[in-house]
Amino acid sequence: MKLLVCMSVVPDTTTKITFTDNNTKFNTQGVQFIINPYDELSLTKALEIAEKVGGTVTVATVGLADAEPVIRKALAIGANDAIRINAEPIEGMFVAQQLAEIIKNDNYDIVLTGRESIDYNGGQVTGILAELLNWPSVNVCTKMELVDGKMHFERDIDGGRQSVIANLPVIASAQKDLCEPRIPNMKGIMAARTKPLTVKEPVQVELTASYESFESPSAKQAVRMIDAEQAGQLIDILRNEIKIIA
């Protein structure tokens, strides 16, 4: 079984997001980068599947050289090898086409992604990739299991959950609750140093979307306090003053 985990490298969740160059760029100064939390889950799940049925787990990232320490972390967690496509991950369509190239050139059975990258929150790569490859896709999975050559998923739907069985090859995205992410141990960290990390150059892709500028959420006005003894006033304010409840 050959598994591929698509991994994006994102700012740590505690990062205070600011922008530079006249609000046209995300300010990476002092920012710590991590494995996208959902991709950490899909990596853990891929390793579990490979351990159960036998197989290899490759990690693929579209990113510049500064992504490599984070890619090494994925190798330390247990991936067999890694591929870095040497390009700035500007946009979902661009990223997905790069990943599609990798997958077309090598026969993967299962490709795992995350529900979204927590930086640009595109939630695009999974679907674009699946359509480019003409594979089935199952999004936001809270369970993934390989049983008799088919993948069994549980996925979130609006207002509930659904069990789905899929033929291989398949692409699926991880949702929170899929599993507990693995943490690298000392042995893993040592082993990661010598695991193969192949760098590939990107294929040419026509860009269809571009970021013009960014904006931070507008600062809130000072909070209006209600006395705890008079807490019931809240309903009156929401109903008759702000008119936000019936």
Place this chain on the structure above:
Amino acid sequence: MVGIYAELSEGQFKKAVLETASYASQISTNGVTAICVGEPKEGESQKLATYGVQKLIVIKGVSSFDAQTYSKAIANAIQANGIETLIIANTYEGKSLGPRLAVGINAAIATNVISLPNQSNGFVVKRGVFSGKGFAYVQLGAGKKVIALTPNSIDLSEKQVELSVESVNDSPLAANTSIESTHKAEGKIPLTEAEIVVSAGRGLKGPENWNMVEELADLLGAATACSKPVSDMGWRPHSEHVGQTGITIKPNLYIAIGISGAIQHLAGVSSSKVIVAINKDPEAPFFKAADIGIVGDAFDILPKIIEAAKLAQN
């Protein structure tokens, strides 16, 4: 031509779909075509006409949801009807179809869109990025476009028109996925669609105290949510967890009870129109992000609010 994908849930069109119709009719110069898969319930189609949809294409022959076969059928209908710009609600179903459709019809795509486009210089939409910690203005290329609209981002605007309905039969290849079972919480408002959300955190001490939260939510017609530790400890289902690693929501009203207001939590809720924070600690960070605050013990405060809500209802 501007089109919408009109997702059906149990034969009905949800508000998120009507919002896409409003969006489409505001940017279209020559009408709006909607596409749905499967038959809407009696009277449902007329809802679309209220928001400017002139033509509804009902795709028949595609049974249960499979992202691959659905996209193929919808993409065919998009092409057959000359739709250049497709608006789709950013629900779970929309999220699994939108990106596939963009490839299927060779379009540029923007997801998490929260504004009408600015077309004074190209086609620029505003979208949420960094899990609620920022916004981006994205320019989409000159060709076809897919816009995935975050629910509750734009107001519904009525525009009554005449609707014609047309059925097409699609006979897709066999799907590679099959649905084994579906569980939906009965009678509950899905968090992602809720206009009012009552949410609680570790300050509530234990799952047994959630009856107060649910009672208030019922009275307000609200959905319930929680902070991450609360779902991690299994006090509440994970589907209620909001924040950077949970669901991002933007209801009209978010009431946070016994939640400290950590940056990762705020990321998922700070776009709410009005935020109420209830916390016994006057220094709780949530008060900096809130519009209305009450300092005190939730176990004293909630009963008072519930009482007032009951009175208001009578």
